[in-house]
Amino acid sequence: MATVELHKVCKRFGSVEVLHDIDLALDRGEFIVFVGPSGCGKSTLLRLIAGLEDITSGELRIDGQPMNDVLPAKRGIAMVFQSYALYPHMSVYENMSFGLEQAKLSKAEIDRRVRAAATMLQIEELLDRKPKQLSGGQRQRVAIGRAITRDPRVFLFDEPLSNLDAALRVDTRLEIAALSKRLPDTTMIYVTHDQVEAMTLADRIVVLNAGHVEQVGTPMELYERPASLFVAGFIGSPRMNFLTGQLAAAEGAATYGIRPEHIALSETAGDWPGQVTLTEKLGSDTFVHVAADGIGAINVRVEGRCDIAPGTRVFLTPDAAAAHRFDAAGRPIVRAAP
Amino acid sequence: MRFATLRTLGFYALVLVIVVQAVFPFYYAILTSLEDGQALFEVNYFPATLNLANYRAMLTEGVFGRQILNSVFVASVVVVISLALAVSAAFALSRIRFRGRGLLLLTILSVSMFPQIAVLSGLFEVIRAMGLFNSLWSLVFSYMIFTLPFTVWVLTTFMRNLPVEIEEAAIMDGASPVTIIRRVFLPLMWPAMVTTGLLAFIHAWNEFLFALTFLSTDSQRTVPVAIALISGRSEFEIPWGNIMAASVIVTLPLVALVLIFQRKIVSGLTAGAVKG
Amino acid sequence: MSAPEGTSRLSRQRIRSAWLFLAPMLIVLFIVAAWPLGRTIWFSFTDASLDLMSEAEFIGFRNYLEWVDFGDGEGAWYGLLADQRWWRSVWNTVVFATVSVTFETIFGLIIALVLHQQFAGRGLVRAAVLIPWAIPTIVSAKMWAWMMHDQFGILNDMFMALGLIAEPVAWTASPDTAMIAVLIVDIWKTTPFMALLILAGLQMVPEDIYEAARLDGVPPWRVFRKLTLPLIMPAVLVAVVFRALDALRVFDIVYVLTPNTDATRTMSVYARENLFDFDQFAYGSAASTVLFLVIALITITFIMATRMDLEGKRQ
Ligand SMILES: Nc1ncnc2c1ncn2[C@@H]1O[C@H](COP(=O)(O)OP(=O)(O)OP(=O)(O)O)[C@@H](O)[C@H]1O
Numbered sequence: 016m017a018t019v020e021l022h023k024v025c026k027r028f029g030s031v032e033v034l035h036d037i038d039l040a041l042d043r044g045e046f047i048v049f050v051g052p053s054g055c056g057k058s059t060l061l062r063l064i065a066g067l068e069d070i071t072s073g074e075l076r077i078d079g080q081p082m083n084d085v086l087p088a089k090r091g092i093a094m095v096f097q098s099y100a101l102y103p104h105m106s107v108y109e110n111m112s113f114g115l116e117q118a119k120l121s122k123a124e125i126d127r128r129v130r131a132a133a134t135m136l137q138i139e140e141l142l143d144r145k146p147k148q149l150s151g152g153q154r155q156r157v158a159i160g161r162a163i164t165r166d167p168r169v170f171l172f173d174e175p176l177s178n179l180d181a182a183l184r185v186d187t188r189l190e191i192a193a194l195s196k197r198l199p200d201t202t203m204i205y206v207t208h209d210q211v212e213a214m215t216l217a218d219r220i221v222v223l224n225a226g227h228v229e230q231v232g233t234p235m236e237l238y239e240r241p242a243s244l245f246v247a248g249f250i251g252s253p254r255m256n257f258l259t260g261q262l263a264a265a266e267g268a269a270t271y272g273i274r275p276e277h278i279a280l281s282e283t284a285g286d287w288p289g290q291v292t293l294t295e296k297l298g299s300d301t302f303v304h305v306a307a308d309g310i311g312a313i314n315v316r317v318e319g320r321c322d323i324a325p326g327t328r329v330f331l332t333p334d335a336a337a338a339h340r341f342d343a344a345g346r347p348i349v350r351a352a353p
Numbered sequence: 354m355r356f357a358t359l360r361t362l363g364f365y366a367l368v369l370v371i372v373v374q375a376v377f378p379f380y381y382a383i384l385t386s387l388e389d390g391q392a393l394f395e396v397n398y399f400p401a402t403l404n405l406a407n408y409r410a411m412l413t414e415g416v417f418g419r420q421i422l423n424s425v426f427v428a429s430v431v432v433v434i435s436l437a438l439a440v441s442a443a444f445a446l447s448r449i450r451f452r453g454r455g456l457l458l459l460t461i462l463s464v465s466m467f468p469q470i471a472v473l474s475g476l477f478e479v480i481r482a483m484g485l486f487n488s489l490w491s492l493v494f495s496y497m498i499f500t501l502p503f504t505v506w507v508l509t510t511f512m513r514n515l516p517v518e519i520e521e522a523a524i525m526d527g528a529s530p531v532t533i534i535r536r537v538f539l540p541l542m543w544p545a546m547v548t549t550g551l552l553a554f555i556h557a558w559n560e561f562l563f564a565l566t567f568l569s570t571d572s573q574r575t576v577p578v579a580i581a582l583i584s585g586r587s588e589f590e591i592p593w594g595n596i597m598a599a600s601v602i603v604t605l606p607l608v609a610l611v612l613i614f615q616r617k618i619v620s621g622l623t624a625g626a627v628k629g
Numbered sequence: 630m631s632a633p634e635g636t637s638r639l640s641r642q643r644i645r646s647a648w649l650f651l652a653p654m655l656i657v658l659f660i661v662a663a664w665p666l667g668r669t670i671w672f673s674f675t676d677a678s679l680d681l682m683s684e685a686e687f688i689g690f691r692n693y694l695e696w697v698d699f700g701d702g703e704g705a706w707y708g709l710l711a712d713q714r715w716w717r718s719v720w721n722t723v724v725f726a727t728v729s730v731t732f733e734t735i736f737g738l739i740i741a742l743v744l745h746q747q748f749a750g751r752g753l754v755r756a757a758v759l760i761p762w763a764i765p766t767i768v769s770a771k772m773w774a775w776m777m778h779d780q781f782g783i784l785n786d787m788f789m790a791l792g793l794i795a796e797p798v799a800w801t802a803s804p805d806t807a808m809i810a811v812l813i814v815d816i817w818k819t820t821p822f823m824a825l826l827i828l829a830g831l832q833m834v835p836e837d838i839y840e841a842a843r844l845d846g847v848p849p850w851r852v853f854r855k856l857t858l859p860l861i862m863p864a865v866l867v868a869v870v871f872r873a874l875d876a877l878r879v880f881d882i883v884y885v886l887t888p889n890t891d892a893t894r895t896m897s898v899y900a901r902e903n904l905f906d907f908d909q910f911a912y913g914s915a916a917s918t919v920l921f922l923v924i925a926l927i928t929i930t931f932i933m934a935t936r937m938d939l940e941g942k943r944q
């Protein structure tokens with residue numbers, strides 16, 4: 016039961032095509048995250064769904080109805096902007112009621128909805144303030160509140176946390192997760208380039224690259240079975256090690272991929288000897304950079320503290336079951352079922 | 354040390370010269386306006402008498418009071434109409450992409466460089482055809498030629514710098530373009546509107562050529578023309594005291610406005626010119 | 630952006646509303662600017678007179694230039710381009726524009742540099758500097774006319790006290806000084822505008838450039854020559870062009886301060902005289918047209934030369 020469907024959607028700005036043949040079907044109530052490198056077209060795709068940009072070709076449907084020609088306000092969607100885009104001259108209450116007023120709802124109904132949203136987000140005591148008198152986190156809530164009052168079928172977020180400091184970002188992330196639980200029928204589409212946000216919030220992640228959909232899947236699918244070299248490198252932190260040359264050839268692949276957490280490090284014995292070049296200590300983990308003999312630079316993740324000195328000879332052993340192999344075109348070579 | 358003191362002294366001397374040259378003529382006009390009869394013809398640098406006879410003469414005899422009202426009417430109506438037209442045009446020019454937008458802006462800008470004399474004969478014909486000759490509406494109408502390009506230009510620049518996302522939020526909220534202008538942009542634009550409105554007012558208040566040409570009777574004239582046309586029976590009977598009193602009357606409000614809104618005016622002038 | 634494919638209702642609605650929003654302004658500008666300009670140019674090719682505008686007939690370039698044969702083998706050139714008084718007013722205008730803009734730029738630069746310094750009472754000084762700008766042109770002309778009065782004027786009194794002149798000068802009446810009088814008033818009145826524009830340019834120069842120069846021990850004069858001046862040059866140039874265009878169409882000051890003298894008659898004054906005082910409507914229109922062409926040429930050159938950022942694409 017899909018709410019949002021895109022069929023062969025293309026977007027051109029002038030002569031530059033920034034989205035190519037996007038096909039997507041998003042289920043009702045799903046939390047979808049668009050990720051991808053900067054400039055890959057995430058915001059553009061979101062704005063196409065919102066109706067803020069024209070669809071050059073292809074079709075967009077919401078709940079089965081074609082939406083290409085429907086005005087943004089009539090699509091049953093709400094959007095939270097990166098800069099919040101609150102109306103600076105209106106109070107919080109007016110910010111939240113403005114859209115309902117445009118929809119010609121009765122005063123009583125507007126008041127009911129605004130107060131309900133305010134209660135849900137715990138911003139009742141802020142209703143009379145102007146945006147200027149709010150903190151960043153409070154503004155963010157008001158922006159979300161403004162979207163909630165519209166009672167949308169689809170909720171769009173464009174990097175809503177990127178203007179918040181790190182601690183607040185975590186809190187707000189949890190709140191957004193809670194919000195989506197409370198609105199089980201509302202489809203959420205969320206744009207970010209923060210992996211943690213994507214992995215923690217998403218039911219499904221859509222990875223975009225240069226205007227193409229690279230892969231759609233649950234966070235764990237993407238992590239465990241990346242459909243391309245690009246996804247493999249993009250999902251997971253620190254990045255997967257990509258090894259080419261003899262080693263890969265021996266595995267029958269053009270590229271051999273192994274995540275830093277899937278390599279065991281030993282000072283005594285292992286498959287790949289090498290020399291430590293650098294260690295990055297994060298407290299909970301340590302990233303050990305190793306120059307492996309005849310193979311190249313490899314990043315290894317070691318749990319907890321690891322006081323190994325640069326220059327030390329070490330041995331690395333990959334977890335073969337967790338390794339990925341890719342052909343010359345970057346496609347995964349599927350392991351024969353054991 | 355000595356050199357530094359000398360430099361400071363020189364600097365303040367320069368400041369003094371600048372201030373005195375700027376202020377003195379107006380100061381002297383006030384001085385003259387307070388003199389009557391023989392006192393007028395003795396050069397003095399400081400107030401000798403304090404005689405309001407000139408002001409009384411200007412404001413009670415003749416039509417000067419009426420002429421001030423004419424000026425107020427024309428300038429105010431010009432401001433209101435040009436702001437209304439300019440806000441709606443600026444919205445289109447700053448927020449909507451359409452073919453020919455750049456060319457249109459260029460054309461509007463070039464109208465502001467028109468010499469007024471170039472349209473004078475054609476405009477004279479238009480105004481006569483519309484039956485507006487010797488009506489204050491002829492000025493309201495013709496002043497659009499210089500207030501509109503300027504206000505459109507400044508407001509377009511200003512609106513362009515308002516965040517796009519606010520407008521998009523309003524679109525998502527279902528606001529029509531008119532609602533967006535009225536409810537979202539207008540409240541955010543009042544600083545720019547005050548500035549441009551003020552400059553348009555001053556410009557309209559001071560205009561001379563059209564006012565001289567399109568109005569023919571004393572009771573219809575605006576103050577610049579009225580002052581220019583004050584004359585005596587002969588070269589030696591020019592009532593300088595009256596002229597200076599009238600000048601002070603029409604200038605004081607402007608000077609007050611300019612001093613109060615100094616910052617806004619400066620920013621408006623530079624927005625109109627430098628950022629072009 | 631009117632790409633036919635994939636243009637949604639929203640964009641169509643917006644583009645349609647764009648023209649609706651523009652329409653009132655465009656209509657007004659058309660009636661007050663474009664149409665009258667066209668009519669002025671048309672009149673300049675006709676024999677229109679003030680009272681018989683509608684019966685004007687096309688006479689070609691005769692208002693501009695015409696060879697009239699006297700019938701006895703003699704003849705003479707007539708028309709605007711053969712009129713000594715016209716060329717005199719062209720000359721006056723050019724002199725006025727050049728001299729006034731030059732002095733306004735120099736004085737404006739000095740005042741702007743002074744206002745750019747930090748000193749006690751700067752706000753008051755800036756306010757004082759603005760006063761001449763706030764005074765209506767006509768009022769300035771009258772004020773100065775009184776100050777320049779040959780018998781009772783304070784200017785003569787001052788200059789004689791200072792020993793600059795031996796006897797009273799009839800500033801506005803004498804052909805030798807009339808242009809100087811006009812220039813003094815205009816420079817006095819317009820320098821503040823120049824100063825403000827240059828000051829805005831100065832304020833856009835980032836402070837750290839000066840600090841870097843000071844650390845390098847560059848002397849102040851060189852800082853001004855090598856850093857400040859080049860950086861504010863664009864602002865100064867724009868201001869100069871704006872002012873020059875303004876100066877070329879000067880009317881009020883000349884008309885009020887020194888009426889009816891060959892020494893100061895400018896192109897605008899010449900045109901208006903013919904239009905409304907001498908009942909030479911068509912001929913006056915020809916003069917207006919030439920003035921328009923001159924200014925249009927300068928404007929277009931300027932816009933081309935600076936490639937002005939009309940769409941606001943530049944950041
Ligand atoms: N209005 C526009 N006109 C022309 N090109 C545009 C326009 N908007 C976006 N683009 C281009 O489209 C591409 C995708 O932009 P988009 O903003 O969707 O990227 P993004 O994935 O959101 O990036 P980021 O993570 O930096 O926000 C970019 O190459 C961008 O330059």
Ligand SMILES: [Mg+2]
Pocket residue numbers: 057058059
């Ligand atoms: Mg983006």
